[in-house]
Amino acid sequence: MKTSTYSSRLPDETGHIPYSDEENAVWRDLMKRQVSMLNGRACQPWIDAFHAMDFPRDRVPQLNEISETLQKHSGWAVEGVPALIGFERFFGLLANRRFPVATFIRRREDFDYLQEPDVFHELFGHAPPLTDHRFAAFVEAYGKAGLAAEPEDHAMLARLFWFTVEFGLVNTPEGLRAYGAGVMSSPGEIVHAIESDKPLRKPFDPVDALRTPYRIDIMQPVYFVIDSFDDLFELAQADLLGYIKQARALGMHEPAFD
Ligand SMILES: [Fe+2]
Numbered sequence: 001m002k003t004s005t006y007s008s009r010l011p012d013e014t015g016h017i018p019y020s021d022e023e024n025a026v027w028r029d030l031m032k033r034q035v036s037m038l039n040g041r042a043c044q045p046w047i048d049a050f051h052a053m054d055f056p057r058d059r060v061p062q063l064n065e066i067s068e069t070l071q072k073h074s075g076w077a078v079e080g081v082p083a084l085i086g087f088e089r090f091f092g093l094l095a096n097r098r099f100p101v102a103t104f105i106r107r108r109e110d111f112d113y114l115q116e117p118d119v120f121h122e123l124f125g126h127a128p129p130l131t132d133h134r135f136a137a138f139v140e141a142y143g144k145a146g147l148a149a150e151p152e153d154h155a156m157l158a159r160l161f162w163f164t165v166e167f168g169l170v171n172t173p174e175g176l177r178a179y180g181a182g183v184m185s186s187p188g189e190i191v192h193a194i195e196s197d198k199p200l201r202k203p204f205d206p207v208d209a210l211r212t213p214y215r216i217d218i219m220q221p222v223y224f225v226i227d228s229f230d231d232l233f234e235l236a237q238a239d240l241l242g243y244i245k246q247a248r249a250l251g252m253h254e255p256a257f258d
Helices: 021-035 044-053 063-074 087-095 119-126 133-148 151-166 187-195 206-210 229-237 240-250
Strands: 077-081 098-102 169-172 175-178 200-203 222-226
Touching (some): 044 063, 044 175, 077 087, 133 151, 151 240, 222 229
Parallel strands (some): 077 098, 200 222
16 A cells, blocks of 8 residues: 555644645635536535535534534534544544544545545545434444454455445435435546446445455445435444354355456
8 A cells, every 4th residue: 555645634622633725725626526516416415414414515524513513413522533533433432423534634635535534534524414414323333333443354344335335326216316425525426336337336235345345446346335325324233243244154255347
């Protein structure tokens, strides 16, 4: 993996992160482009959640203001972290209803694609559905399962997160829609996920998802489709570690990529 040329921005003593005019302009332009992609592609609960978040249009939001909105809706908050954190810290934060957020924003030269999660992906992609109690309950339960899991199960659990919170799709009466942050924050992936005939779209099954390998640096060849956020709420009550045992017994699927 190549080393990042970005590092997370540190807040001052009041919790404020100073962003430059250019960084704020990058947020504004990313926001404008991505909002224009949502119609007919984002599911209605995500759109409702997006309106509830009420992101500023012309500057990078501050973590405090995002946390305040999340607190009101679901008791969640965001916490600034370096771009990559270990599994233990990651699971620990989620189990305590805190979503880890890398705070740097991409430069213009990376406007279209950045492999690492920046603050646009983190907030635009991840914060809205955390206002929905069903989605939020699943992410909390996921964190708790992670804390209870053996270290050798961490990679397995990462796949469950990948195929739901990051790249999840949902069937709606209006047609296929997206809710995963990796889809919602990428202009290329959202079209690929909803409109392309290339990817395989499977009905969501937790054990199936746990057995499916993924790559982080390509458009996804496989997506899992839920029927509503109620499925995630149900999953929050399920025995996730039991699913891991089943997935191990069945073995991994062949990768759908080179
Ligand atoms: Fe993410």
